[in-house]
Amino acid sequence: MNAIWLIWSVLGGSVLLVLVAVMAVLWQHYLNRDLQAACAECRGNLKRLREQRDQLEEKIQELSAGLRAEKAHVAQLQRQVELLREL
Secondary structure (H helix, E strand, O other): OHHHHHHHHHHHHHHHHHHHHHHHHHHHHHHHHHHHHHHHHHHHHHHHHHHHHHHHHHHHHHHHHHHHHHHHHHHHHHHHHHHHHHO
């Protein structure tokens, strides 16, 4: 009788351990799925931020070119004023 009870105890304990292991794997799968969703969202945000950065860099280049042109125009006008004063 003791041998049968021992076999059933070992078998029951083994089944319990397997169930705990399966629950742990399922829990990890659930957490992993949430992390993958968060990563996908972060990738989307990063893509949008890079696009915005690229647009801002293009705008900075345009504004810098415009500023250089205006400075050159101011310098030209100052030379014209100096020439007119000499007359």
